[in-house]
Amino acid sequence: MxxxxxxxxxxxxxxxxxxxxxxxxxxxxxxxxxxxxxxxxxxxxxxxxxxxxxxxxxxxxxxxxxxxxxxxxxxxxxxxxxxxxxxxxxxxxxxxxxxxxxxxxxxxxxxxxxxxxxxxxxxxxxxxxxxxxxxxxxxxxxxxxxxxxxxxxxxxxxxxxxxxxxxxxxxxxxxxxxxxxxxxxxxxxxxxxxxxxxxxxxxxxxxxxxxxxWWPAASPDKADKRLDDFLAGEKPVFIGFGSMAPGRGPELAETVVRAVRQAGVRAVLQAGWSGLAAADGDDLLSIGEMPHEQLFPRMAAVVHHAGAGTTAAALRAGVPAVAVPRLADQPFWARRLHRLGAAPAPIRLEVDALAAALREVTGNPHYAARAQALSARIRAxxxxxxxxxxxxxxxx
Missing domain, CATH: 3.40.50.2000 (Glycogen Phosphorylase B;)
Structure with a gap:
């Protein structure tokens, strides 16, 4: 996508x-x-x-x-x-x-x-x-x-x-x-x-x-009461890997859920091509398709694979990132986000690494400030x- x-x-x-x-x-x-x-x-x-x-x-x-x-x-x-x-x-x-x-x-x-x-x-x-x-x-x-x-x-x-x-x-x-x-x-x-x-x-x-x-064409507002109710609590992090890892949803979910609970944050999981999902609860909500421009601005941080499109969408929203690159140009964008100060150092998708990165990106206001400054520039x-x-x- x-x-x-x-x-x-x-x-x-x-x-x-x-x-x-x-x-x-x-x-x-x-x-x-x-x-x-x-x-x-x-x-x-x-x-x-x-x-x-x-x-x-x-x-x-x-x-x-x-x-x-x-x-x-x-x-x-x-x-x-x-x-x-x-x-x-x-x-x-x-x-x-x-x-x-x-x-x-x-x-x-x-x-x-x-x-x-x-x-x-x-x-x-x-x-x-x-x-x-x-x-x-x-x-x-x-x-x-x-x-x-x-x-x-x-x-x-x-x-x-x-x-x-x-x-x-x-x-x-x-x-x-x-x-x-x-x-x-x-x-x-x-x-x-x-x-x-x-x-x-x-x-x-x-x-x-x-x-x-070049920003994607605007999508009609997509109503989702479950999401609105979940967002009424403490601001969550978004976790989704887009088109990466098709069919590996259960494997990814086990790692992600353990890391989220270890970090003590709330999270929205988006299925993508992998089918990433977990049982809903006070700290987790699984969703399907939802335009990034409607979702990312409501997040405390975005965990993603650092593809060119998702990297751009998170920066446009002024939200810091945790980059989990997999292949092709993704490691380049992940390093670039870290160099710009909008993300911690890129990680592999492992429980301890993801939990530590989640604590760092949500606990250090420097990342959000850099993301917001970049958003103002690129929106102009x-x-x-x-x-x-x-x-x-x-x-x-």
Whole structure:
């Protein structure tokens, strides 16, 4: 959800400016997109199945496993993007991180202008380590070198599909290096996060822009008397892991419940894809789907997996976090929250570690103060405006 919902907000802003917008994403998100009055075209892939087989962490082993699982998905995406373009017949394409390397080829074949809309700072920089490898810093030169190594590894993941796609589209055969030089910085790459959270690196190419967040389209207020009654007591913490750990709800619940009671806090548990839930009581309430913008501002803190979307939602609400990252870009965002002072150090999901982090984040007002200061800054930004400006400029 965190990889799709921000684009519903961006799409809504584009539509409000007079554009007809179609969102191409995976089938499980059809109802979300169509309920907002946006066009929908499905693209292949079952991310639940992929996530069930991933390895925790942001190190080389986890990255290699993630790439191995992603390869079949990437192989399906090329033809899916072609079908989406043939159905929607767009004048412009805005491409997310997952589809951009393939979308560039489709845009070339159809003569469509395109830009990138990324939720993570994936391009190499001296200022931080590679996001997909966890974001740990190895110093300026180490960060840049490892960033290029990771970037080339991602390029290799797409290489076979790019070659097949170009052949099928009647495009000339060329090397990946030549394609990179011709396509990478031809049009802007917009990054939908706040410069207050990740300042734009000084060594990035001018086409790489940091815009501010693209907030998900507002949801109708969702009434829940059980939740309202529970919130009448001492402010609880939120605990939920979104799309992570599908099917591991009972295992996660045992750890979470023990930690909550050890820390002496009250908690709202959200099921997500894992099915996280526990028996309701004075200190615990289990809920299903509820928009983050309606839930997070009512919490004392938010325990989450540090995905890009959930990280943004907690910061927007001005609520401190406990980050429990699992894979991909999550360790990067978890470290970033700690560095910004809006969260304790990231933890693994273990009883003692979670209980200690809950006591720290709720007992030290510094975390809430930093989260509230960041919220004020990011709410003042208009992340969609640069994308709208690009659409109104003449196509080269």
């Amino acid at each position: 965190g990889d799709v919902a921000p684009f519903t907000g961006l799409a809504g802003r584009l539509r409000a400016a007079g554009h007809t917008v179609t969102l191409a994403t995976h089938e499980p998100f059809r109802s979300l997109v169509e309920a907002l009055g946006l066009g929908f075209v499905p693209i292949p892939g079952d991310l639940r199945e992929t996530l069930e087989r991933t390895v925790d962490g942001g190190g080389p082993r986890a990255l290699a496993r993630m790439f191995a699982l992603a390869r079949p998905l990437v192989a399906q995406l090329g033809a899916g993007i072609v079908r989406a373009v043939e159905q929607a017949r767009p004048d412009a394409m805005v491409l997310s991180t997952l589809v951009a390397p393939l979308g560039y080829q489709v845009a070339e074949a159809f003569g469509i202008r395109r830009a990138s809309v990324f939720l993570q700072p994936v391009h190499p920089s001296r200022e931080f380590g590679p996001v997909l490898a966890g974001g740990r810093s190895f110093g300026p030169y180490g960060n840049l070198a490892l960033g290029h190594v990771t970037f080339r590894a991602v390029e290799a993941l797409y290489a076979g599909t790019i070659r097949s796609l170009r052949r099928d589209l009647g495009l000339p055969r060329t090397s990946l290096g030549a394609l990179r030089r011709a396509q990478e910085f031809r049009e802007p790459m917009f990054h939908g996060f706040s410069p207050a959270v990740v300042p734009r690196p000084a060594d990035w190419h001018p086409s790489l822009r940091v815009t501010g967040y 930004e208009d992340g969609a405006a640069p994308v709208l400006d690009w659409l109104t400029t003449p196509y080269r």
